[in-house]
Amino acid sequence: MEIDARKMKILQAIVRNYLETGEPVGSRTISKYTDLNLSSATIRNEMADLEELGYILQPHTSAGRIPSDKGYRLYVDTMMAEKEQEVKEMKELLLEKEEKMDAMLKRVAKVLANDTNYAAMISAPAVQGNKVKFIQLSRVDKHQLIAVIMVEGNIIKNNIIHVEDYLDDETILKLNIMLNSSLGGLSISEINLAMIARLKQQAGVHEDIISGVIDAVADAIKGEDEELEIYTSGAKNIFRYPELADNQKASEIIDTFEEKQMLSSLVKETLTNSDSHGIQVYIGEESPVSAIRDCSVVTATYELGEGMRGTIGIIGPKRMDYEKVVDSLKGLMHQLDNLYDKKE
Amino acid sequence: MEIDARKMKILQAIVRNYLETGEPVGSRTISKYTDLNLSSATIRNEMADLEELGYILQPHTSAGRIPSDKGYRLYVDTMMAEKEQEVKEMKELLLEKEEKMDAMLKRVAKVLANDTNYAAMISAPAVQGNKVKFIQLSRVDKHQLIAVIMVEGNIIKNNIIHVEDYLDDETILKLNIMLNSSLGGLSISEINLAMIARLKQQAGVHEDIISGVIDAVADAIKGEDEELEIYTSGAKNIFRYPELADNQKASEIIDTFEEKQMLSSLVKETLTNSDSHGIQVYIGEESPVSAIRDCSVVTATYELGEGMRGTIGIIGPKRMDYEKVVDSLKGLMHQLDNLYDKKE
DNA sequence: TGTTAGCACTCGAATTAAATGAGTGCTAAT
């Protein structure tokens, strides 16, 4: 058996209705709801087919039907197809302003959560592929150096370095010049171990002392991209949806939001296969994070200038309003765009 | 009517029992529970008195009694009195190590939440009163300077400064010397407006250009102490306690934990009146944060070296195990102490 | 052949009723 146009329409009607109410939807409801005028009996027949095909399911006999993950998936896919071209116009976000990145991201997450009444997450742009703009090593006191590294997009990293032996001003100056001329302008992916080894050698007599310093600098540049920074907001919104609000589930979801690292696999996956113009949908078990297996996630990839990419995500019940969420994500992009224009 | 020794003992028994079970406790239970052998009838009489005095209350007629906020308060106060001298030995925590402050704080919160099965919060030490260790202004490109400020305790702040006109190396060097000699070693509270004004004047011909720079530096030092940094962990633990786990309440509490700023009034209050050797207890409505009015909070003040003080807090149900929590807080202090010793 | 009306049937949810029992307040005896 194949799914035809009419079955598709009925499926859509079921999904839409279920999104609204959260209740299983029966044949009578649909027979009134849709434009194709069919009696409840016909709908019932079609529904039986849809169930056999695995698009909908009955929580129990003599209840209405609810969409299965597969049903949601079909719905989302067709909807996305309709929206695809609009999505394309998602502007790039350039934020080379002084505004502190983290404050901005937090705000974005908050706005998004408020707009949608779902939970929102946003990952800081991974510095992967970003260029080193500025390195400076300074002496704080006899045994402490501080390394300040700034990459494009105005992200700053600091690293405190402990040294055994006192380094005089001249050595530090020399090191600074060496670091900047060697590493400046390079993207982080271009800084590999071979280069670091060469740098150590260049350091000459001080090699053994300085080795630690360079290690630390490399660490400051590379470091932490293991640990994606993730901001979240609106966790409380899950309580709006009874199907997520029972203790067991809520506890897991809340925990995921607090231990944000648990979301990193989601971010990574999104960044890896960001086709479909950056918007992706994970329904239920499709999500790589098992704690939110009862939720759906809609993610968008954003890009700040030179290949700095991050992820914005909306996490809500499976019956989330996918259309609205996609629109919200787009809307947000525009808003950020405007914000950028104003500051320019 | 006055509360006498026996009433006190009965109250204690009621509180203890309620902490364990979370259920209203009846007269029969107490008559078996306590060492003073009294019949349930006598207990009932005493309970009627305690209720009249406002220390306990009945959720409904013919239910057992539960402690009122006032009852908890009395219980906690007497318990604290017994523990007071032990608390005194709470060691200072010095963390002049390379470990990044925020990572450390997050870890501490996590440990604490796991240990206690309550939710934990910790505020980053307020830089108030801390000494500036190191200031450096560097040019990143034609119109961008970066200010790096490090204060004792290895807290680093960065600030990007936009300048209209190009500043040559010499000017920057001059500024650096000026900033360090003027501000270095001063505590933040010692840096006042008058001093900033004088600095601006000293800047001489560049005054108008440089004014912005100094403002930004001052801002980087002062800034953000408005916005206390707060870390939390273990929010999910509230689901362990049915009296907090209903949607309405859980939603509010979770929100408070996510929007950590809502906890700042709590931190501020704790820091202000940190008598009682740094440990304070807020029961129910006593808390300055209304969203957690159904919880109790136990806070401890910690001090990192020169007057850098922060707050650690445990947030749980009113029937939290106050004794254990106080012990945990002390235990944590010791653990941190050891950690420090090892790294020394 | 596809659509529809009709009907018996199912089964979760809501409603009601009854039973339970922990706990109280009061009184009278110790």
Add this chain to the structure above:
DNA sequence: ATTAGCACTCATTTAATTCGAGTGCTAACA
């Protein structure tokens, strides 16, 4: 002052009942 005893209260539990939305199936119809 303490306690045993007893009648009373009332949330909670359990069971029985009703209710109704929704189904599947069959037979009639276009």
